[in-house]
Amino acid sequence: MSQAVLESDEATARPMDLLRFATAGSVDDGKSTLIGRLLYDTKSLFSDQLEAVEAVSAARGDEYTNLALLTDGLRAEREQGITIDVAYRYFATPRRKFIIADTPGHIQYTRNMVTGASTADLALILVDARKGLVEQSRRHAFLTSLLRVPHLVLCVNKMDLVGWDRGVYEKIADEFTSFAAKLDAPDLTVIPISALEGDNIASRSERSPWYEGPSLLHHLEHVHIASDRNLVDVRFPVQYVIRPQSKDVTDYRGYAGQVASGVLKPGDDVMVLPSGMTSKISAIDTADGPVDEAFPPMSVTVRLTDEIDISRGDMICRPHNAPAVAQDVEAMICWMDETAPLRVGAKYTIKHTTRTARTVVRGLQYRLDVNTLHRDEDAPQLGLNEIGRVKLRTTVPLLADEYRRNRTTGGFILIDEATNRTVGAGMIIEAQ
Incomplete structure (x- = not known):
């Protein structure tokens, strides 16, 4: 059996994980085009969406299909008065599911960048190869560092407009790398791309033979995020106390919430804050039935062996590892x-x-x-x-x-x- 078939079977067998990433960059650096390109290359568009964009592009006489038009719906969504102004797009590949937080590039929308990056596993910062690093590029890099986004990708976009000049790419990469060294950026990857023409997006481009790294989509599919989660410090904020009012169930008391960090298992010793009372986990329930362990970001119901006064806002943790x-x-x-x-x-x-x-x-x-x-x-x-x-x-x-x-x-x-x-x-x- 070929290696390709084995890898395909392995990808099919394992559950798909989810990568959240935020796009950032200055105005007109190509974020909308890049998002449209990712949706197009991963076949995440409905046929009527694509036909409408192709018709508009043809009517305008564009040389390429203007994939940036695919985000027009997002702009309309913002104009309806959404409170925190971040738009989300979803797509998937055979290896991974993705959620894109599309944040505006204007300086007055810094708060939107913070909102979009606050839950992101990865931040994708675009830079126009003709302009190089600008003030907004540094601002977004600092914000991703402040928000502890574990992975950072710098996409040097519009390389086709500078003739795929390796010197231009390396100058921007070196400048950004030296700036990122002042911040807390544990994982930085720099990729030269052309979002308009699709170079180095879904596959490696022949126009950049000097670039030896992965395509953007390959990096997004393979970047390791499992170890980014805190599996050491058990933190389970209680959201709701479940007491079924049923004649058949008289002694059920469960504490529902989402695991913030750590791993919970039946039999574990736990402490409830702020009271400081201790107990053991008797069972962990989910919508699909009991489970042997719970880890972030699972939503579960925890049952304890002792009846303790617990309410919304309390937290279950380890006796010797408490916040x-x-x-x-x-x-x-x-x-x-x-x-x-x-x-x-x-x-x-x-x-x-x-x-x-x-x-x-x-x-x-x-x-x-x-x-x-x-x-x-x-x-x-x-x-x-x-x-x-x-x-x-x-x-x-x-x-x-x-x-x-x-x-x-x-x-x-x-x-x-x-x-x-x-x-x-x-x-x-x-x-x-």
Whole structure:
């Protein structure tokens, strides 16, 4: 049997995993065309969608089918007033499923970039080969580092417009690599592409014989993300307590939620916070029946051997590996409200995992310039799209980890109490 057949059988047998990635880049760097190209090359388009785009391109006299038109529906979706302005697209290959978070490139939409990248496994930054690195390229690289996105891909786009000049590619790659060295970017890949003509997207292009790396789609299919999840620190925020009201079931008490990190198994010793009560896991249930273990991002119902007072917002963890139980928090905040800035003394609702509390801003330590990484320690406030380090005090303790250790239990949002709008996104640096 051939190796190709064996690999095909193996890919069919194993369950497909999911890769979330966010696209970023300056205006007109080709994000829309790249997304359209990925959808086209993976045959993720309906025939009428493609026919409509081909008809418009022909009417305009375009040399190539304008695949950027495929995202026009996304722009219309934004114009309907979506609260957090990120559009998502889905596609799949035989090896993996994908969710694309399409974020705008304008500087005034920095908050959208933060939203799209907050759950991403990989960030894809586009650079126009003719322009090289611009301010927005560095801004997006910094934001992906701040949000702890584990994998970063720099696509040097429009290489066809510079004659596939290897020198142009290497200059941009070297400049970006040296900038990324100042950040916390553990995995960086640089790929020369032409989104318009499809070079190095689904397969390697003959126009770049000097490039020895993978095509973009091959990299997206094979980048290793399983080890990015925290499987050491057990964190299970309780979302709902299940007590069936049935004559046939009288003694069922389960705690439903999504596993944030770690691995849960029946028989494990666990502790419930903030009470500190301990017990053992008796069973783990899912919609498809009991399972022998649960790991992120599974949604499960955990049953314990002891009847403990547990409610929404509590957390199940290990007795000797617990998050901080803290009311004083230091965090990096990306401010998203265009009507009012963040000021010291302001009060908000804080949403952290499944726990909700009220919080007050006790201090603004500095405002960060994401272009120069300069810290302005005299800044009086944070305006729209600005990022800074703040001190918060909450009315009830948060069960939190550092964001760099756990993106789920280390992240939160701030909500305006009067309007119920999300006004800020935060990443915990220290909780005490």
